[in-house]
Amino acid sequence: MAKHNEFGSLGEQKAVDFLRNGGYAILARNYRYLNAEVDIIAQKEDTLAIVEVKSRTMGFLGDVSNMVSAKKVKLLMLAANHFVEERDLDVDVRFDVITIIRNGNKYEIEHLERAFYHF
Template sequence: MARKDELGRLGEDCAAAFLVGAGYTVVERNWRCPQGEIDLVVAKDGDIVFVEVKTRSGTGYGHPFEAITGAKLARLRRLAGAWCAEFEPRARSIRIDAVAVIARPGLPPVVEHLEGVF
């Protein structure tokens, strides 16, 4: 596995653990359809949340949240619609969140969670 892929997997593992610790339940990981992939689908208090995870080993190329562009958010919205069409969830609300993970070598990962980014 390439280093970039290993870092991404680490970030998704950290994000999932962080969200579970905050009371969320993981519904899906790496859900795929022809339009793309959703990193995490989680649930809490009757809400379904689609989570984009961005991981970096530092901030030399910017904060991980900076990699989430308007085009990326629009694609996530389409993917969320595709997931809902397939699974027909009975949710109080649906939203898209973002989780940034900075995993510097030799240090504990830093996890940030933004709710309702789109």
């Protein structure tokens, strides 16, 4: 596995751990629907969080609006809608971005709730 893929997998696991520690139940990881893939689907009370995880090194940071393209947002919305309908859930849906920033051997986690359009 390439180093960037290993770091991406580590970042996703750190995001899962972060969410669990925050009281979320993890319902799905790497959920696929058509051409969409949702990194994490988590639920806390009556809110379903559709989470995109971005792992970065300290020297490679950017604005969240540049991290998730308009095409990716559309795909995430389709996948989220399918997940909710498939499981017949009655929940509020929110789209979040979690960034995992590596600085040497330390990691900083930032959770941006409602990062973009939600329904």
